[in-house]
Every structure is written in structure tokens, then in C-alpha cells.
Amino acid sequence: MVSALPIAGLLVAAVAAQTPDASLAPPTSCAPGVQIFAARGTTEAPGVGKIQTVAGNVTAAIPGSAVTAVDYPATFDDYAQSVATGSSDLGQLVKDYVKMCPDSKVALLGYSQGAQAVADLICGASSELMPVKTADLDSIYDKNIIAMILFGDPTRAANQSFNLGTVTDRDGLFPRLKNDACEPYSPRLRSWCDVADRYCDPSAPGGIDTTVHGTYFNKYTQAAKDFIVEQWQLSQKSLPPRSSIGSAQPTGTANGTHPAHPTGAPVPTSTTPVAAGASRTGAAAFGAILMAGVAAFLA
Template sequence: MAVASVLAIAALPVIVPTAGSQSCPDIDVVFARGTAESPGVGGVGQRFVDSLRAQAFPRTVGVHGVNYPASDNFTGGTVFKLNIVEGVRDEANHVRGVVSVCPNTKLVLGGYSQGAVVTALATSGVVPTGIARGAAPLPLPAGVADNVAAVVLFGTPAGWSATKYGAADIDVGPAYASKALEFCAPGDAVCSGTVPTQDHGPHQQYGVNGMADRAATFAMGRLAELKPESPAS
């Protein structure tokens, strides 16, 4: 329980700085946790953040755990889909806020399982079927993609496991595709879309199978490719 409490505190989202407040981070990680994980970035997200921070030092890394229910009510129909929409809206709003207030901060977007759906839809602008136009979040402005260095997704639902989300395509948007990397562990039926199985082990191992560390290395590579901003004259 003590370990869980420490992780929960470490995963608390960082508030986007406002003019005159704390300085903007060099890198801001926006991560959507998986189904039924406690609020914050979740276990996979925390491993990714810890690895990225270690590799990015001495650059500063802010963290925002996407605020949404991460519900396990998979048979809830529109109610379940609205949970996803809530996550897409929170992620998009946070990204817009960072770009507006901290234009030199580079963003890294991520998600695990259900959270991977949230992040993918946030970048693509796709809305689940049956969601009223007024309930749909505004898509990210085209220029925001320039501030996003990398997108990393773990165990993104496909095939049978994707149907409950009501989105024909759970893919990263075209503006983000060249900077995205998706991980699907061997034997993970959720992201492979193969016949459902009672063995959920492979789907639950992203925090310990080395893929979160590989994702952090990928993100650091993407960050290194970006040209530094010219100092203000």
C-alpha cells in the first residue's frame, strides 16, 4: 500500500503554468492510463515517465495524467463511449493549454490500452459512433502537431477488443503518424485482435517487459531531432 501511495503521488498531473507562475518544463508528458487504473498516469505510464526523466536529465519533465474515468463498463454503450470522449477532451485541452502558454515546451503523448484509444483519437479527431455533435470535443488545431515530439501507445485495442469503442479506426492522426510508435507484446490478444483469451498476462506486462523503456528511448530520439528554438531577440 505504501508503494502504491508513492506511485499515485508521483503520477499526479502537473498544472499548466500561467503567465508569471512556475517556469514551463522543457518536456511535458501527457499520458492516458489503462482501464480501471487509479487516477494519474497508471503503472505503465509511470514506468515510461521515470525512464524518460532519467534519460532527459537535466531537462525538466512535466507530467499530466489524462483526467477521465478509465471505466471498465465495456457494455455501457454510449455511456462508455462518453467516458472515452471525456478523456479525449481533457487531453486535447491540456495540449492546447501547454502550446498556448509554453510554446517552447515539447510534448510527448502516450497511452496504455483504453488510454491508447484516448490518445489515438485525440490526435486523429475521430469521434466514436453515436456521440452527438455537441458532445464531441474540438479537434486539435493543425499547428499543434509541431509541438508534439513523439506519440507512444501500448496495447492499443484492435479487432474484437476495439469494437466497444465505436471507432472504425483507432489510429494516430496523419499529422502525428511519422512521430508515433506503437507496442503490442507477443501474445497480447487485445492489441493483436486475435481470438479473445483468458490469459491477460501479456497485456499487463508493458510496465515490466522493457517496452516502456524502449518507448522512452524512442521519444528521446525524436526530441533530439527537433531543432532548438532560437532565443528571443
């Protein structure tokens, strides 16, 4: 029997390959579909990077959509400043675009360091070893931003309502300490992380697996695309409102659009798991090693 997974991966790659190259220049016109802003991972060449698979599938599904890459350093050296620049540049792209196109619809995509840049933009930065800042976008952009997709976010915090993938109850490398600003976006935010990812699940009980961080594109591109398309369709009627804190819990399976806690994965029984303190301590220590330049490059 031929496995469906390789075939699905080939289809995803084919769609991405057919997508016009994303622009590094700010948009100069209003996209009738979705305007996608994408932030690549560390050390990826300038452009959208690997998350182009998601962008390509969205532009194929929603005619008139456009893709703009965040033109930021995405470097390992001076990582904190690189992230801050990416988040700031992304915020300016969104603000300028919405000013030009006030009725437009926008989706934000980020992988690895790019995911942190997106998350810092909408949630503010509150991770250890990182400069603290407030969220750059306020409620006036609610009607424009329809979806945010994060793959392998190093600032992932345990047990957030928008956490998806095969692990939802452990912290990332630089866990966000203040998540209240994220929660209002939860109906439109999806953050995937799988067990043993060295950046979003560095405290996995069985240790890290260096290959996991690059596997999201074959596994979750379809779910991410479906979520953005669904949000686009909803936006043509009315935008999902900001949720109250603690609402909008994802439901479904780990491979679906709104997975919650997959079979075999631990299901948290409280907002803060018993092991959360140890997890955060371990993540912070590992983060210190990374920032000292001993750990491998973020990819």
C-alpha cells in the same frame, strides 16, 4: 547465467520509483524539457498508472521534464463516455499548455483505455460501438507534439505504419475504421501490441492470453523512452515533418525502438490482409460482448 530481463525490469522500476508524483492539476509553468501528458488504463487509480515507468525514465533522461496525468474517469462502466471525456480533457490540457508555452515540447502517453483516448485525440474516433468524432488537434500543434506512445490500444487497426510489437497485422477490439488522420503523425507515433492481448489482438489464432496486456512495461519501456529522447533531440534541431499517407514505415526488430515485423510473426503482403474482414468481424462481435458487460474489466 543471470538473465538480463529481470535486471532491466528492476532498473526500470527503480527509475520510475524515483520520479516525483505526476500532477493531476494542469501545468502552471513551462517545462524546459518535455511536458508529458499521460492517460492511465481502465480502473487504475487516479494518476499516471502503470505507464509511469515510461514517464519516469523520460524525466530521468531529459532534465526539466514534467508529468501531468489526465484526470478522467477511466471506468469500465459507460466506457465510451469515459474514453470521450479522457480524450477531450487531454486535448484541452495540450491546447492550454501550448497557449501558455508556445515553444514547448509535448509527449503523449496512453495505456489501454488511455491509449484509446490519446489515439482518438490525434486520429479522431471511428470505431464501431463508439461515438464518431473528428480529431481534436490540427496542424498548429505539430511543432509542439514530439512523440506519442500507445500500449495495448483497443482501437488499433491492422497494418498501420506505426504499429509495433509482436503483432502488427490484426485489429484490436474496437478497430479504428478511418486511419488517414493518424498517418501524418506516424514519424512521432508508436503503438505497441503483443500477440494474444485480449484488447489489441482479440482475434489471435491461438486465443487470447489475459496476462499479455500487462507485460508492455517490462518489455518496451526502454524502447519507448529511447524513442521520446530521440524525438526530443530532433526537436532541438527541427521537428520531423508530417508524413504523407503510407510513408514512414518503422524498421528494426520487435524489441527495438522502431520494430516492424518480428521473426516468426506474419508479414502482411498488402495494405488489407486476406483475413482482415474476419478479424474485424470477430473483434466487433467480441466488442459487443464487452460493451454488454460480460467481458472482464479492461485493465
